[in-house]
Amino acid sequence: MHIYKFGGASVKDANGVKNIANILKSEGYNNKLTVISAMGKTTNALEEVVRVYFEENTLLIDTISKIKEFHYKIIKELFSNEKHTIYWKIDELFSELSSFLERNKSPKHSFVYDQVVCFGELISTTIISHYLNDIGIKNTWLDIRNLIKTDSNYRDANILWEETSENIKHSINQSLLNITQGFLGSDANFFTTTLGREGSDYSAAILAYCLNAESVTIWKDVSGVLNADPRYFDNTELLTKIPYQEAIELAFYGASVIHPKTLQPLQEKKIPLYVRSFITPNEKGSAVCDVNSLEPKVPCFILKQNQHLISLSSLDFSFIEEENISYIFKLLSKYQTKMSIIQNSAISFSLCVDNKYKNLSKLLESLKEKFRVECIEHVNLYTIRHATPRSISYIEKDKEILLKQVLQDTVQLVTK
Numbered sequence: 465m466h467i468y469k470f471g472g473a474s475v476k477d478a479n480g481v482k483n484i485a486n487i488l489k490s491e492g493y494n495n496k497l498t499v500i501s502a503m504g505k506t507t508n509a510l511e512e513v514v515r516v517y518f519e520e521n522t523l524l525i526d527t528i529s530k531i532k533e534f535h536y537k538i539i540k541e542l543f544s545n546e547k548h549t550i551y552w553k554i555d556e557l558f559s560e561l562s563s564f565l566e567r568n569k570s571p572k573h574s575f576v577y578d579q580v581v582c583f584g585e586l587i588s589t590t591i592i593s594h595y596l597n598d599i600g601i602k603n604t605w606l607d608i609r610n611l612i613k614t615d616s617n618y619r620d621a622n623i624l625w626e627e628t629s630e631n632i633k634h635s636i637n638q639s640l641l642n643i644t645q646g647f648l649g650s651d652a653n654f655f656t657t658t659l660g661r662e663g664s665d666y667s668a669a670i671l672a673y674c675l676n677a678e679s680v681t682i683w684k685d686v687s688g689v690l691n692a693d694p695r696y697f698d699n700t701e702l703l704t705k706i707p708y709q710e711a712i713e714l715a716f717y718g719a720s721v722i723h724p725k726t727l728q729p730l731q732e733k734k735i736p737l738y739v740r741s742f743i744t745p746n747e748k749g750s751a752v753c754d755v756n757s758l759e760p761k762v763p764c765f766i767l768k769q770n771q772h773l774i775s776l777s778s779l780d781f782s783f784i785e786e787e788n789i790s791y792i793f794k795l796l797s798k799y800q801t802k803m804s805i806i807q808n809s810a811i812s813f814s815l816c817v818d819n820k821y822k823n824l825s826k827l828l829e830s831l832k833e834k835f836r837v838e839c840i841e842h843v844n845l846y847t848i849r850h851a852t853p854r855s856i857s858y859i860e861k862d863k864e865i866l867l868k869q870v871l872q873d874t875v876q877l878v879t880k
C-alpha cells in the first residue's frame with residue numbers, strides 16, 4: 465500500500481483534478497490511499513467565513529456564496545451533465561455548513577473554526593472521488609473523521625494513536641483506491657477537529673504509520689525539496705536524498721515544503737517519503753529516507769518572515785535565571801505564541817516570536833510588568849544548515865543583522 469497526498473495547489477482548478485487523474489493512471493492506482501486537501505485557497509476563504517460569522521455577520525451569506533461559486537466553476541468544467549448527482553451533493557455540503565452556523569450556540573472560536581474549515585476537504589474529496597469514478601478510476605470515498613481520532617484541542621488537535629490505528633487497520637481495503645481528506649479528525653463526541661494549518665502532509669504520515677505503508681508521496685508544485693524556497697531564493701538545487709533527521713531539522717526551522725509533524729512517524733517505521741512535482745510527474749524528485757547523509761551536501765537556507773524580535777532586561781538588576789525564564793515561557797504558552805530563536809546573557813534575554821493568534825501586544829504588556837521590553841516587529845529569521853563562510857556572507861550582504869547565533873553547522877540570523 466502506498467499513500468499519495470495532493471495539496472491545495474494541485475487541485476486549484478478543473479485542470480488540476482484532471483492532472484491527478486493522469487498521475488493515478490500512469491502510476492497505477494489500485495493500492496493507493498490518496499489524501500487530498502481543500503482546493504486552492506479554500507481554507508483561507510473558510511477562515512474568512514469564521515471571522516465574518518463572529519465579527520460581521522451581515523457578510524456571511526456573500527462570503528459563503530463566493531466559495532460556492534468557486535467550486536461550481538470547477539464542477540461545471542468536470543461534469544457536463546447538469547443533472548449529475550455531484551451538484552446536489554455539493555449543495556448538500558453547503559447547506560450543512562449554513563445550518564451549522566444557524567444552529568451553533570458555542571462562542572468558542574476554535575471549536576467553530578474546525579466545524580467550518582473542514583468543509584474545504586469534504587467538498588474537494590467529494591468532487592474528485594466522483595470525477596475519478598466517472599472516468600473509470602473506481603475508488604471509495606472515506607470520511608477520515610471516522611478513522612483519525614484526536615483530543616478536543618480544536619485547530620491543533622493531538623492524535624489518539626491507539627484508537628486511530630485500530631480504526632484505520634480495520635476499515636481500509638488496501639487493494640483498492642481510497643480517496644480521503646487531509647487535515648481532519650474527530651474527537652470523542654464526533655465533533656470535527658483539525659490538525660493545524662497545512663496538516664494534510666501529516667494526515668498522510670498518520671495513515672502510512674498505521675497501515676505500515678510502503679511509501680508516502682506528496683505531490684507539490686516544485687520539483688522536490690530544494691535547498692531553499694524558490695519563491696525567495698534564486699539558483700536553488702534539488703536535494704535528491706535526505707536523511708530523516710535532516711528533513712526534520714529543515715521542517716522544524718521552517719522549510720514549509722513539508723509539515724514538521726510529518727516526519728517522525730515515518731522515521732520510526734522507516735517509511736520513505738517522496739516529494740515529487742505534479743507538474744513534471746515523470747521526474748523522481750526527492751526521497752527522505754534511511755540514508756546517512758544529505759545528497760548533494762550543500763548549504764540549505766530557510767527564511768521565516770513576520771517574526772518579532774523581543775529583547776528583555778530585568779528592571780531590578782536581577783539576573784535572567786530559571787525563575788525569570790520560566791515566567792517568560794509561561795507567558796508565551798498563555799498567549800499561544802511560538803518562539804523561533806532565543807539568546808540570553810546574564811541580564812538580557814532575546815527571542816523571536818510569531819503573532820499567529822494576534823496576541824503580541826498582550827504578551828508585551830504582560831512582559832512589561834517584570835522587564836524592560838523592546839520589540840522590533842516584522843523581522844526576518846534566516847537559518848542556514850551546513851553553513852559555509854560564503855553562504856553566511858550571501859545572507860548578510862546588504863542587511864542589518866540584529867542577532868546572530870552559531871550552532872555547530874547551523875547559523876541563524878535575524879535581519880531587518
Ligand code: ADP
Nearest residue numbers: 471472473686688689690692693695719720721
Ligand atoms: P501544498 O499545500 O500544495 O501541499 P505547499 O504550498 O505547502 O504545498 O508546499 C509547496 C511550496 O513550498 C512550494 O511552492 C515552495 O514555495 C515552498 N517551499 C518552501 N521551502 C521549500 C523547499 N526547501 N523546497 C521546495 N519548496 C519549498
Ligand code: ASP
Nearest residue numbers: 501507647661662663664
Ligand atoms: N487545507 C488545509 C490548509 O490549507 C490543510 C492542508 O492543505 O494541508 O491548511
Ligand code: MG
Nearest residue numbers: 471472501662
Ligand atoms: Mg498547503
